[in-house]
Amino acid sequence: MFWISLKNMKARNLSRNFLAALTLALFAMRGFAAAQEVPQFDDGNRLYEAGKFADAKEAYGKLMKTGPWSANLFYNLGNAEWKLGDAGQAALDYERALALRPGHPEARTNLEFVRNRTGARVFARSWWEEWLGVLNPTAAAVLGALCAWVFVFCMAARTMKPGARTAANIVLMLAALLGGAYAGGAMWMGQTAAGKATIIAKTTPARVAPADTAPAADTLPAGSEVLAPEARGAWTYCTLPSGARAWVATGAVERVALPAP
Amino acid sequence: MAGLLALVSHRALADDVSATAKISDAETEVGQAVDFQIQTTGGDARVPENIAVDGLSITYTGQSTQTQINFGTVFGSSGSHMQTLNTYTYSVVPQRAGSFTIPALQVEVNGQQLATKPVNLNVGGSTAQNSTGKNDLYFAQLIIPKTTAYIGEAVPAEIKIYVDGRIAAQLAEAPDIAVDSCTMQPLTKPQQTQVERNGRVYAMVTYKTALTPVKAGTLKIGPVKQECLARIPQKRRRGGGPFGNPMFDDPFFDDAFTMMGPPQKVTIETDSTNLEVKPLPSTGQPESFAGAVGQYTMTTTVKPTMVEAGDPITVTARIAGRGNFDRVSGPQLTDPRGWRVYPPTAKFSQDDDLGISGVKTFDMAAVPQEGKTAAPELKWSYFDPDKEQYVTLTGSSVPIKVEGQIAAAPTPAISTPANTTANAAPTPGAPDIMYIRADSGGWGETFEPLYASRVFWMAQAVPLLALLGFIGLHVRAKRAADLPARRRAEWRREKDAAMDAARRRGVPEAELYERAAWALRLEAAAQMDRAPDTLHAAEVLGARALGAETAERVRRLFERQAEALYAGSSSGARPASAEAQADVLDLIKKYEGAKSVS
Numbered sequence: 001m002f003w004i005s006l007k008n009m010k011a012r013n014l015s016r017n018f019l020a021a022l023t024l025a026l027f028a029m030r031g032f033a034a035a036q037e038v039p040q041f042d043d044g045n046r047l048y049e050a051g052k053f054a055d056a057k058e059a060y061g062k063l064m065k066t067g068p069w070s071a072n073l074f075y076n077l078g079n080a081e082w083k084l085g086d087a088g089q090a091a092l093d094y095e096r097a098l099a100l101r102p103g104h105p106e107a108r109t110n111l112e113f114v115r116n117r118t119g120a121r122v123f124a125r126s127w128w129e130e131w132l133g134v135l136n137p138t139a140a141a142v143l144g145a146l147c148a149w150v151f152v153f154c155m156a157a158r159t160m161k162p163g164a165r166t167a168a169n170i171v172l173m174l175a176a177l178l179g180g181a182y183a184g185g186a187m188w189m190g191q192t193a194a195g196k197a198t199i200i201a202k203t204t205p206a207r208v209a210p211a212d213t214a215p216a217a218d219t220l221p222a223g224s225e226v227l228a229p230e231a232r233g234a235w236t237y238c239t240l241p242s243g244a245r246a247w248v249a250t251g252a253v254e255r256v257a258l259p260a261p
Numbered sequence: 262m263a264g265l266l267a268l269v270s271h272r273a274l275a276d277d278v279s280a281t282a283k284i285s286d287a288e289t290e291v292g293q294a295v296d297f298q299i300q301t302t303g304g305d306a307r308v309p310e311n312i313a314v315d316g317l318s319i320t321y322t323g324q325s326t327q328t329q330i331n332f333g334t335v336f337g338s339s340g341s342h343m344q345t346l347n348t349y350t351y352s353v354v355p356q357r358a359g360s361f362t363i364p365a366l367q368v369e370v371n372g373q374q375l376a377t378k379p380v381n382l383n384v385g386g387s388t389a390q391n392s393t394g395k396n397d398l399y400f401a402q403l404i405i406p407k408t409t410a411y412i413g414e415a416v417p418a419e420i421k422i423y424v425d426g427r428i429a430a431q432l433a434e435a436p437d438i439a440v441d442s443c444t445m446q447p448l449t450k451p452q453q454t455q456v457e458r459n460g461r462v463y464a465m466v467t468y469k470t471a472l473t474p475v476k477a478g479t480l481k482i483g484p485v486k487q488e489c490l491a492r493i494p495q496k497r498r499r500g501g502g503p504f505g506n507p508m509f510d511d512p513f514f515d516d517a518f519t520m521m522g523p524p525q526k527v528t529i530e531t532d533s534t535n536l537e538v539k540p541l542p543s544t545g546q547p548e549s550f551a552g553a554v555g556q557y558t559m560t561t562t563v564k565p566t567m568v569e570a571g572d573p574i575t576v577t578a579r580i581a582g583r584g585n586f587d588r589v590s591g592p593q594l595t596d597p598r599g600w601r602v603y604p605p606t607a608k609f610s611q612d613d614d615l616g617i618s619g620v621k622t623f624d625m626a627a628v629p630q631e632g633k634t635a636a637p638e639l640k641w642s643y644f645d646p647d648k649e650q651y652v653t654l655t656g657s658s659v660p661i662k663v664e665g666q667i668a669a670a671p672t673p674a675i676s677t678p679a680n681t682t683a684n685a686a687p688t689p690g691a692p693d694i695m696y697i698r699a700d701s702g703g704w705g706e707t708f709e710p711l712y713a714s715r716v717f718w719m720a721q722a723v724p725l726l727a728l729l730g731f732i733g734l735h736v737r738a739k740r741a742a743d744l745p746a747r748r749r750a751e752w753r754r755e756k757d758a759a760m761d762a763a764r765r766r767g768v769p770e771a772e773l774y775e776r777a778a779w780a781l782r783l784e785a786a787a788q789m790d791r792a793p794d795t796l797h798a799a800e801v802l803g804a805r806a807l808g809a810e811t812a813e814r815v816r817r818l819f820e821r822q823a824e825a826l827y828a829g830s831s832s833g834a835r836p837a838s839a840e841a842q843a844d845v846l847d848l849i850k851k852y853e854g855a856k857s858v859s
Contacts, residue, residue: 068704076698079694099708100706100707137710140710218606
């Protein structure tokens with residue numbers, strides 16, 4: 001069908017057909033991915049439902065090491081960890097679920113619950129940071145590319161076809177510009193989030209120097225956020241929610257973003 | 262002339278060398294400058310730069326040279342004699358009253374060592390002298406409010422520098438304080454005010470600091486020395502006045518004609534003072550004492566007040582008062598059992614310039630290991646130098662609610678990199694997390710952003726190709742729309758080429774008619790938008806409104822072209838005459854100029 005339309009299309013319909021085809025392809029790919037069967041995930045779910053949280057965590061953990069990943073995998077893993085009393089690791093995996101899908105409602109709720117229980121410290125976010133964080137970086141990249149091409153095709157049409165210089169064309173270009181700006185902001189937010197890490201130890205002193213005897217700059221409960229962690233052996237240098245830079249034990253902090261399995 | 266200069270030079274070299282010292286006035290008053298001069302003859306001299314006399318401030322102000330040529334008998338021989346007199350001037354400002362002697366000074370003149378004679382100066386005390394016989398133009402005080410202190414006690418100190426309001430003084434950076442066996446806080450920024458003392462107006466500069474003795478015994482503090490650059494006013498000496506008019510001796514003119522002396526470096530110095538330093542009592546020293554000396558109070562707060570065992574609470578202790586805050590460390594727990602405590606963070610907010618008064622706040626994270634009904638009680642000790650005893654402060658007991666129990670063994674007070682595993686269990690029955698998701702929600706997600714992958718950028722080739730295709734199709738369509746115009750342009754170029762060939766000298770007759778007929782066909786084809794090789798002679802004739810004669814000539818042209826082409830006439834090979842060429846070219850011009858017939 002797509003081939004037929006290509007064969008018959010005129011130049012003015014090219015961009016419209018291309019965008020429609022791209023959207024269809026994305027949905028098709030997503031549908032294929034969603035339909036994929038991963039038995040380890042179901043095994044973990046069954047173990048969790050049976051109250052065997054340690055076994056469920058092991059099943060989810062294996063899948064986490066081998067892949068494929070999904071936001072729900074990390075969300076369920078976080079639940080198992082919480083049930084086992086590991087608040088810091090649970091908060092970390094909820095953060096991972098949200099990094100993959102920022103709109104994940106259960107992960108957001110549970111993360112807030114865990115942080116309230118531990119008294120975790122987090123970075124203050126403004127309304128626009130929250131707004132930009134709604135879109136995950138992958139969706140932002142697709143939106144950004146789509147908007148960029150819409151803009152380019154509209155511009156090309158305006159240049160080459162005087163008949164295309166309509167109000168609708170201008171509205172479409174403006175929409176593409178706004179969408180592109182939002183996508184750029186969301187990608188920037190994603191970049192910042194990639195440098196985020198979570199305190200997984202119960203209560204971690206952040207010190208002004210990498211030594212147990214150094215004065216404490218702050219005390220970070222489990223689930224607290226830190227930024228831009230730079231590991232230096234047993235100690236990691238990072239930015240605390242207070243804005244100060246300090247050292248925490250490397251074993252007490254873990255990055256949210258994981259390298260591909 | 263040259264001989265005269267040589268003679269003068271010869272005489273000058275033969276001068277005697279001498280050095281004498283004199284003073285402009287042998288009697289003066291405190292603060293009134295007089296000039297002290299060393300005069301030398303016989304060549305360049307080296308005079309001392311600094312002359313030290315206790316009670317006199319002597320500053321070198323410059324040199325002058327005078328040359329005299331004397332005519333007459335010198336050493337028994339007649340002729341001219343040249344003498345050079347160098348005068349080195351110093352400004353002498355008495356700082357106190359008394360009799361002073363500027364000693365004999367060593368002067369080197371033309372390589373010879375000479376000595377001046379001592380010079381006496383009597384200084385009266387009427388202008389500026391205080392009861393102690395010290396200088397009243399500028400002086401300083403070191404004020405320490407105590408004579409005894411304990412080791413570690415912060416003792417405030419104040420330095421006040423007074424400079425007569427008529428002196429233009431520029432103080433050096435900060436005074437130098439001679440002090441040993443104690444630490445000193447950095448001096449505060451200088452505060453300048455005007456004060457009146459003994460009927461005189463002074464500019465007063467105040468510095469503050471705090472001294473903390475570190476050793477028992479008698480501690481000598483001071484003297485404090487402040488260096489400054491001062492221009493001291495010089496009163497006009499009476500007995501003459503300007504222009505020798507006695508009218509100017511009137512006291513009215515004292516201030517009006519006061520002159521500022523040259524800038525001179527002066528040192529303003531305080532007396533030293535003693536501080537008796539006592540050691541802290543060794544008996545009765547509390548366990549929680551860490552060296553704080555002063556007067557303090559302590560308050561404690563706790564938040565949150567309702568937690569589960571294993572969840573940290575923050576205990577805040579505020580220690581306020583006056584003393585050596587640099588030795589104020591965090592309080593201790595009265596009973597640390599059942600608590601895991603982390604080193605506190607400290608924040609000091611000072612109330613004064615010296616940092617010996619204020620509030621130091623300690624935030625301490627404490628993790629209950631079992632059920633508790635009250636926050637940990639804090640204790641903290643200091644030594645009160647006024648009461649001369651140790652004091653232990655205890656924070657009030659804040660009620661809190663801690664539920665649950667941690668099964669883990671007691672852990673050390675300070676966590677280390679190895680001790681980092683969280684272990685808090687949710688309480689049964691309490692609000693809990695949301696349930697797991699049974700669906701995967703879509704596999705294949707990754708933390709690597711899509712725009713960082715190569716596939717994403719390769720995929721952009723698809724819309725790029727589409728865009729290029731779109732542009733290509735547009736260009737092709739545009740070109741198709743322009744085909745007739747391009748074809749006409751091509752025919753015009755062909756016609757121009759045919760005309761050029763027809764104009765060529767010695768062109769064969771057959772070729773001349775062939776080219777001319779082709780030029781007419783191209784002209785008609787451009788008008789009719791038809792291929793030129795499909796046009797007959799009649800169609801070419803019909804395309805333009807021609808006169809009968811011109812039409813006949815065109816017809817004949819086509820006939821000759823046909824003869825040359827089909828009849829095989831041998832005459833076609835011979836060169837065309839110039840008349841024939843001109844006739845053909847004229848015909849084409851007429852055809853071009855004729856009106857088109859649609």
